[in-house]
Amino acid sequence: MNTTRSGRPALTRPDGTPLRVLVVDDDPDLAEVLSGALRYEGWQIRTAGDGASAVAAARELLPDAVVLDVMLPDTDGFAVLRALHTVKADVCVLFLTARDAVEDRIKGITAGGDDYVTKPFSLEEVVARLRGLLRRAGMARQLDEGPRLTVGDLVMDEEAREVTRGGELIELSPTEFELLRFLMRNPRRVLSKAQILDRVWSYDFGGRAHVVELYISYLRRKVDAGREPMIHTVRGAGYVLKPVAS
Amino acid sequence: MNTTRSGRPALTRPDGTPLRVLVVDDDPDLAEVLSGALRYEGWQIRTAGDGASAVAAARELLPDAVVLDVMLPDTDGFAVLRALHTVKADVCVLFLTARDAVEDRIKGITAGGDDYVTKPFSLEEVVARLRGLLRRAGMARQLDEGPRLTVGDLVMDEEAREVTRGGELIELSPTEFELLRFLMRNPRRVLSKAQILDRVWSYDFGGRAHVVELYISYLRRKVDAGREPMIHTVRGAGYVLKPVAS
DNA sequence: GTGCCCGTTCAGAGGGTCCTCAGAGGTTGT
């Protein structure tokens, strides 16, 4: 079976081959970071820097999904979208956009099931949105992984944004939710504060690792409150989420 | 079974294959947004930009329904309509028309079972009308989904435009009705304000997400008034409709 | 045991999101 670099089973195409994703952004650094994160999911990645080469690359790769910066040097996002759909009608598109551009340029995009994230985004968010898109589009094989994440008696429904432990509902703020999602997608693995920062906080976040500690403490208060703890500190290394009967 | 990209069961042809719809509009952006929304319903879509290519496409696709702009660069919509009927006699047609234009002729045409929406329209409206047309024409297989939507004790009769909760009638304005319909067609799923805006408001609406908040508050006043709330805010993410006993 | 460092938690500032009200402007129906 196809697996991620992290050892988790990968989300794959229905036939078991890796999902194919095209990343289109004119900032090479950002494209690099993005494709790194997506490769980590076990997917096959290609990048392009403008609309024309994006369409050319799509014709070769026939991607299942495209991560597409709305602001490209040559064409506007809408034209690229149209071109992509003629290449492969059922392709999913995740747009990257500046915060203020949301209102005009993206208008109507999400109605087709496509989605967008605003810059600056966190990698965790991009990956989650992409996974959501691919799953809903039926591109991905749903094996053990459904739309809900489970670690012990802790359950997260990503679509409803609902978390329960032992059946009891837990209310989380957006950042708490993303942090917990990252932990739950990497159970039994020690995650360093640097990893967590890179993944859960936006890429332009200048702050310190101290925030991670703070949010871990918030999470503990809500997730572990009065129960057998699932979130453990590994001194000098990071944090790890484990089911209770480990 | 054929399903929509959202995971809901799709409205299909009687034999279970996807419904085939042809979109005819000379504005490529609008055609793109429309076909995106219809593809999201799990249907097979083709587009054309003028009357001649529309007829050609219809000959190939043999569509169950056609979404047809009345104002086309080459021919007028009615000539196209006649041509379409010679290609496939039982085709359903949904006209797109400007507000003041040709009321009489449209009304004459729609007596035959076809329907129309005036520009600017919302995608939710187009999709709903199309679903209604196809259902009435017997093109579509009526699976579990009838003309009535149910979430908990909240019931919507789309055809009668009637909403009740716990048997009690709720009066809604047109926009409130469409917003609630969209929520009810996506229960237990968090919908972002952008998604709602794209889907429920007309495509040329320049306004802000603030309107969504406003209309949610209207809906709450009517739907949740004095009862266990079904409409929930998910801070930083959007809104979600859930039956009370979740 | 002692000292240092890592991690935890508290308190609070600042900013942002969301809710509601009031009213203008437009449309519909009488």
Add this chain to the structure above:
DNA sequence: ACAACCTCTGAGGACCCTCTGAACGGGCAC
């Protein structure tokens, strides 16, 4: 023409979320 209704804008304010700084405490090395 008038009334009723619907839709949207703008402003005010409440509340929540995020992050900073500082104090506290427990583990680990020596």
